[in-house]
Amino acid sequence: MASASPRRKDLLEQIGLTFEVETADIDETPHLAEDPTAYVKRLAEHKAAAVFARHANRSRLVVLGADTTVVCGQILGKPVDEADAARMLRLLAGTTHQVITGVAIVTASAPPMVAAEVTEVEFSSMTDAQIAAYVSTGEPMGKAGAYAIQGRAAKFIPRISGDYFNVVGLPLARVAAMLAELQR
Template identity: 60%
Template sequence: MLVLASASPRRRELLAQAGYEFSTAVAGIDESVREGENPIAYVTRLAREKAVAVHAVQPADSIVLGADTTVVSPTGEMLGKPENDQDAARMLRLLAGATHTVITGVALLQGSHAETAAEVTYVTMRTLSDAEIASYIQTGEPRDKAGAYAIQGYAARWIPRIHGCYFNVVGLPLALVTAMLEGIQAKRTR
């Protein structure tokens, strides 16, 4: 049985879209960045911690999937979910007119076997006016999104190109998850 250790509706939608049967459980962990922690180390650590926390309360044969996504601005700042509308506007100004990075850490845990990986996608966003940013914030869409935008929503009109996995930007790199699941299942049958 696959268990998604996430409250993200986008991750649930993506797994369902890909044909996976799964249940969900939420892990309450501290998501603070540690001093000196780089973005890949950060998201893979959180993905692993989420998987471990949920695995502890699941049947032993469950496969637990943890994931965490961050947006890294062109200046290197990790952007999580905005604290308020002003923070969302600040983030969008950082991303507008440049290419930024979206990184998702993925962890799979079954029994004593664990796998962790990260997917990196480069996203180019066109220049935005203050009026466009204000109008977008009024939609409410940026409020619960890392980097304050949803590529699958209204903000899609601002993204002329990506290099890498589109689904990573939405919140879960499906091809990576599938490869990891196939790997963990192959090890079970040996």
């Protein structure tokens, strides 16, 4: 897995996969006017390809790359500090936004498989005090869009439309289907 995300690691273990974690150091800057879906698919593929390229014995190597972003009129990555986290949460509060995860599988035996999953997430309105209290927990840091649906932010999310695990960080059913396709 070309990701250091502890959430992705936990999710892959949840479905019984055995794997190693290796990070890829790539430029994650969006291209000018790049569509958010194209953006996460590009990053997922570049991460997987970068890790794949580091290995001499590639004949049986399967590398999964993933990247998640939150879109609410703009791409929201991980907050750089608490003020940025609060800014993102103010943007999300009282709106429905998209969580988009790009996934890519790179092997020696087939062209790269690349897909994206989109989930709509409804966020309740939040007061400044609620935002400050949530940010003070530290949970928003390191999370795209500055929240964790599987954590304390759950109380602000009355409904989603789509794959819950996508919002956590990895669309498990999509990944499992892609891996199954490799076996054919």
